Amino acid sequence: MRALGVLIAILLVAGCTAAPADNAKPKRTRVDEPLPTTAPISLPPRPREVKLDRADPCKLLTAAQRKDLGMDRPPQPGTNPNMGEAKVCDFRDSTRALSVRIGLVLIQGVEVWLDETAQADVTQTQIGEFPAVVVRTAAQTGFCNVDVDVAAGQFLDVQFGNAGSAHPPSLEQMCSRAQEVAQAAVRTLISAK
Known part of the structure; x- marks a missing residue:
């Protein structure tokens, strides 16, 4: 199970690259260098x-929320085989060339990111009333993930990233925007229950 968790963690963040912009972290000269270790996190x-089994990721952002977030393209449903065929939905801001992906992970809990084998810089946060983590990985600086612990063995994954912007936001800005999207998605999820 640990190997599956590590594989999913690696594949979950694969795909986009951009120049590092996080000045608060030590600079790495190679992407295969490990991230600095952080103190172990214990989520409250x-x-x-709030089970995700029957949720639709494309309905977790209302039309008003999408407008507020600048996501002007219709939601695009899909699945992610690297996350156990998790249902996902892609949203896009075509003006600024930014993207959001919301995924419903049903095969493991958010604690997969708390394992030292995850090779990620993980920061604890709170989304709505729920414990969550902000996940940054060494190989990927073009997007940031926020994962919300909504149920045992399940988590809501929100990825905010650069979709080809000539002036992409910094990693910290993407992490902040991912938290903003996660807040909106959790509000919608709770209101539907």
């Missing part, structure tokens, strides 16, 4: 379980 308990 979630306030309740």
